[in-house]
Amino acid sequence: MEPVVKEKFFIVIRGKSRKGFCRGGIGRVEGELQNGELMAVQFCGSSNSGNSKSGGIVKKEDTYPLTRHQAQLLLFVSSTSKxxxxxxxxxxxxxxxxxxxxxxVVVRHKKGHVPGLVKNLMQIGRNDSQEDLYMLGFEVEILDTDHNFASKKPVPPPLFSAADIVQVVPSHSVSLGVQWKEGQNHRPVSRVNSTSSIGSFGQQVNRRQPGSESIPQVPLELGSLVEVQSNSGVTVYGVIRWIGALEGKTGEWAGIELDYDVKGCSDGTYGGKRFFTCTGNKALFIPKTKCHPDSRFGSCGESVGSRTEKTPVPPFEESEDHVPPLTESEAFSLLVGKMKGIQGHFNSCYLDATLFSLFCSSLVLDRLFQKPLDIEPPTTCTLRKIINRLRRQGFVPAESVMSFRKQLGCDTFSTEEKDPEEFITVLFQKVLCIEPLLKLRSRGETFQDTYTFQIFLEKEQMCPVPTVQQLLDTSCLSSNLKFEVVPSCLMVQMPRFGSKYKMFSYIIPSVELDITDLLYNCPRECFLCGCLAEFECLQCLPDRKLHPGRIKQFCATCNTQVHNHPTRQGHSPTPLVVSTSTTPDAPMPRHTMQLFAVLCIQTSHYVSFVKCGSDPKSWLFFDSMADRCGNDQSGYNIPEVCACPELGDFLSQSEEELTCTNPSQVPELVRRLLCDSYMLLYQKNPVEPLPVSEQQQQQH
Known part of the structure; x- marks a missing residue:
């Protein structure tokens, strides 16, 4: 008798398409090669079958193991990203x-998100071969808001895939008082008699029974993850965006942004007055006493400390192989959600937000990170594992970050909150062993090397609502600084000091920085006529008659004419250094940099905005401590990444429209960026291979 061979199924979670396999593909292992690659068969999910395709090869580290049941459920999901x-x-x-x-359950339906009852687990397709894999779906009877069946006709309940289910409520947690109705079924499916105890994955979901111990009371505040039970018995989940009193209502109320649309909810308004902003049908206003901590991140029957050891994410096999930055589609499918990004712990938000901003999607910094070292220090290995885990799995547990903090070589990094610029300096200098990214020339003579650029200026030099471009131009001209070369990455610190003092109430982020006029010995156009510029004037910078906020450089003729004006006769134009090889009619290209991340700080807490992809709306918001489960001694932080397309909509406006914006009238996350920006990160635009001279300089 031949021994029984245990089937090994998997899903491809990363890596480029190779020999038939791509991200999201489901396969069965046929054999394992000595180099760690798997010979496998990939299954093709469709509306009728789960037939296998021709074999292929995939790296084992690019796969995640599945049971047969899990593979069958996922195979019925047609979208690999879902x-x-x-x-x-x-x-x-x-x-x-x-x-x-x-x-x-709550399912996605043509009517929106609606409750329903699971009737059967269905096998889809015909068993043409023993090698084929059945697909599995659910027959779900749709209910109306009164817990009656939405359809009275004897028709088969609709089929739903696992991805169509957005919430599960166990049958013992709510009494519906309805009867099943049998109907005809004409689809190529067959029923599985029971759907209980088939397959397990990750942790058990928290299921409270009537009479069981209630969830420990945790103080609820802005940003807390909560759950509320609706009149229909369905629990909805969301985030508290507002707390206060409502006119005509007693007690304290909470405004909650729900995880998905619910009929009858609003976009953040109540009684014709706006309290916060979210997409339509997601804002629920309810007495705060009816809100409870989100039970999905806490359990009554187990201690908080034990849950800290069981982070609710799939296990991860560490690898030192380089994982490329996430593309736009990968970032949004892998990162968005709760328990995503980098988990914060013990004042680590400065580090979490900085690492997420630097290495989530930046191609330029990724090239610098790949720079070979003769001997790779332990801190570099740890950093590589953190970045690989973020890009491969979408989540980095706090233990990895704490280990990295302890290896940085400075005790205060592991015990105290630091500023991002301090961490960046140690990161690039000690861990990545990279020379300073910025080489500044002061007064045309001395040089300064630095990793970040701090804005220094007098408030009187600027308008009340400056752009980052205006701040950078004014700061460089006031300090008589020029960039020796175009930096591959430019990190600009805003004029603020700590978490309290801000020079400006809010600052408009420039999506694109033009540093052409800030480069030393670089040919520049005359501000007025476009000819080769020979003079530069700091006093003309704020002149309202000459486009205030823009650097003013002039050819010899225009310089004379402009400074003949009575209000400008006291100006002191500075001669520009012009290369003798530059001809007056030579083309003068512009050197620009693209915004890819913003670090913000509010009440000593750092968060970040990161752009993933070329789409103007492809912005993500990351908070490593968006919520917390348990107390300070034995709990853990819940990081969250959410899509922020409203930031892209806002930044797509003209500069004139942006400067006229009232921060109180923009979405909450946009307002947070305007008011709390701490450091803006730019990379070369477009992203091109670094010049040979610059590569040699960085490998020095």
């Missing part, structure tokens, strides 16, 4: 794998 998105929500996927008859 498969990965579901896989990265282990609490929900675990509950879906364990769905039982008559469990109440």
């Amino acid at each position: 498969r990965l998105e579901l896989l990265c929500n282990p609490q929900l996927f675990s509950a879906i794998c364990e769905l039982s008859h008559e469990d109440l």
Whole structure:
């Protein structure tokens, strides 16, 4: 008798398409090669079958193991990105794998998100070959808001894939008082008798029974993750965006931004008055006493300390191989959600937000990170593992970050909150062993090397609402500084000191920085006629008759004419250094840099905005401590990454429109960026291979 061979199924979670396999593809292992690669068969999910395709080869480290049941559920999900998105929500996927008859679920439907009852687990397709893999879906009876069946006709309940289920409510947690109705089924499917106890994944989802111990009371505040039970028995989840009193209502109320649209909710308004901003049908206003901490991140039957050891994410096999930056589609499918990004711990937000900003999607910094070292220090190995885990799995636990902090060589980094610029200096100098990114020439003679650029100026030099371009231009001219070469990355610190003092109430981020006029010995156009410029004037910078805020450089003729004006006769134009090889009619290209991340600080807490991709709306917001489960001694922080397309909409406006913006009338996250920006990160635009001279300089 031949021994039984245990089947090994998997899903590809990363890596480029290779021999038939791509991200989100599902396969079965046929054999393992000595170099760690798997010979496998990939399955093709469709509306009718789960037939296998021709074999292929995939790296083992690029896969995540699945049970047969999990593979069958995911195979019925036609979108590979949605498969990965579901896989990265282990609490929900675990509950879906364990769905039982008559469990109440919330599904995506043409009517929106609606409650329904699970009737059957269905096998889709015909068993043409024993090598084929059935796809599995759920028959769900749709309910109306009164817990009656939405359809009275004897028709088969609709089929839903695992990705269509957005919430699971166990059958014992709510009494529906309805009866099943049998109907005809004409689809190429067959019923599985029971859907209980089939497959497990990750942690068990928290299921409270009537009479069980209630969730420990945790103080609720702005940003807390909460759950609220609706009149229909369905629990909805969201984030508290506002707390206060409502006219005509007693007690304290909370405004909650829900995880998904719910009929009857608003976009943040109540009684015709706006309290916060979110997309339509997601804002719920409810007495604060009816809000409870989100039970998905806490359990009554286990201590908070034990949950800290069981971070609700799939296990991760560390590898020192380089993982490339996330593309736009990868970032949004892998990163968006709770327990995503880098988990914060013990005042680590300065480090978490900085690492997420630097290495999530920046191509320029990725090239610098790949620079070979003769001997790679332990801190570099640890950093590489953190970056690989972020890009491969979308989540880095706090333990990895704390280990990295302890290896930095400075005790205060592991015990106290530091400024991002201090961390960046240590990171590039001690860990990455990279020479300073900026080489500044002061007064045309002395040189300054630095990793970040601090804005220094007098408030009187600027308008009340400056742009980053205006701040950089004014600061460089006031200090008589020029960039020796175009930097591959430019990190600009805003004129503020610590978490309290801000020179400006809010600052307009420049999506593109033009540093042509800030380069030493670089040919520049006359501000007026476009000819080769020979003079520069700091006093003309704020002149309202000459486009205030723009650097003014003139050819000899225009310089004379401009400074003949009575109000400018006291100016002292500075001669520019012009290369003798530059001809007056030579083309003068512009050197620009693109914004790819912004670090913000509010009440000593750092968060970040990161752009992933070329789409103007492809912005992500990251908070390593968006919420917390448990107390300060035995709890853990819950990081969160959310899409922020409203920032892209805002930044797409003209400079005139931006400077006229009232921060109180923009979405909350946009307002946060305007008022709390601490450091803006720019990279070369467009991203091109570094010049040979610069590569040699950085490898020095």
